Amino acid sequence: MEAPCEKPPRTTPAPVTVIIVNWNSGPLLKECLTNLARQTVSPSRIIVVDNASTDGSADDLNGPDNITVQHAESNLGFAAGNNRAMEQCSTEFVALVNPDAFPEREWLEELLRAAQANPEAAAFASRMIQKEQPERLDGVGDAYHVTGVFWRIGHGQKHWSTRLHPHPVFSACAGAALFRLQAVRDAGGFDEDFFCYGEDVDLGFRLRLSGHTVHYVPEAVAYHVGGGSSGGAQSDVAAYYGQRNLPWVFLKNMPSPLLWPLLPAHILLNVLLVVRAAGRGQGYLALRAKRDTASRLPEVWKKRRAIQARRRIGLCALWRVLAKGWPR
Structure with missing residues (x-):
């Protein structure tokens, strides 16, 4: 055959x-x-x-x-x-x-x-x-x-x-x-x-x-394969950059009418992520990442102004594509 x-x-x-x-x-x-x-x-x-x-x-x-x-x-x-x-x-x-x-x-x-x-x-x-x-x-x-x-x-x-x-x-x-x-x-x-x-x-x-x-x-x-050169999802490289970059995505891109009501939940999320990292022995790394996040906030806010000025999507349309439940 x-x-x-x-x-x-x-x-x-x-x-x-x-x-x-x-x-x-x-x-x-x-x-x-x-x-x-x-x-x-x-x-x-x-x-x-x-x-x-x-x-x-x-x-x-x-x-x-x-x-x-x-x-x-x-x-x-x-x-x-x-x-x-x-x-x-x-x-x-x-x-x-x-x-x-x-x-x-x-x-x-x-x-x-x-x-x-x-x-x-x-x-x-x-x-x-x-x-x-x-x-x-x-x-x-x-x-x-x-x-x-x-x-x-x-x-x-x-x-x-x-x-x-x-x-x-x-x-x-x-x-x-x-x-x-x-x-x-x-x-x-x-x-x-x-x-x-x-x-x-x-x-x-x-x-x-x-x-x-x-x-x-x-x-x-x-x-x-995943983490083929960085050591995987639990590596120090992934932990540091993941912790540092996560708030930047939120602060740069979330429109103001959603940013301010959601900010307390975002701050709580970051605290919980640091606690979880500490449980894996990466607490100091996570804290250093958050410190580095904060040190660049003036630059992040400048980028935010430019991004929001170009926004074309309505708030309702954006809200519909945001996840509200647990990961699945």
Whole structure:
């Protein structure tokens, strides 16, 4: 019995640039590029921004012929690395992929199909599956709670039938997602002060405020290791930047009629997060992160004024897309 034929890649490259920001990802980066080389729709270009890796992960890369590797002199972080690459893009779309994310063959084709069907949407989230536990989800887009906490929808849960249907989400996890380049530029790109963690939710919030929507595309599947270079969700790197950046997302983006009534709950949330971090032995790290959050508040408030001046979404429409219940 003959093996089923694989769908050949489209000969004309699609109007999309794939961007991968790499830092000491080891063999994961090469596996990611191998998966991209097998896509049924080929991107116009793949840009790998290597943030001064010391493990040789970005050396002698094999894969598609349309790869450009750019070596930064220092670790720019995820936000700045993507911004530098997007400055060089002329395609209609950019697809962001973490080096520890491995897209299925029709991933890019499905995202582009969803983009064509939803012209009002600026971002498209993948169905991300845990690489080591493929029966469990890594996430199907991001949710943002009224208190200012955010999470990957469905993280750690087994596949539900409801996860196989497309629907709007608050923002797209940039570990494997598609964006309309002009919408991202109009929103100001990633906030480079974030360095890493939460910058994709912050961008998603600004896209929302600009009047765009974000869609989850269940047919676009990518397998994700998670924390491939940062040490995982419980690492000191994740704990510090997660604690520091979380209030910035809330303070920059929440419109004033919602910000002030919700601020007490947001402050309480941050206290509880510090307490939880202390229970994991990271209390000092969390306190240092909150101190650094406060030290930049004048800059955050300046950004807030510019963001709110460009707001196009009504309060009721924004309230409807904010989560009010427990993570699920």
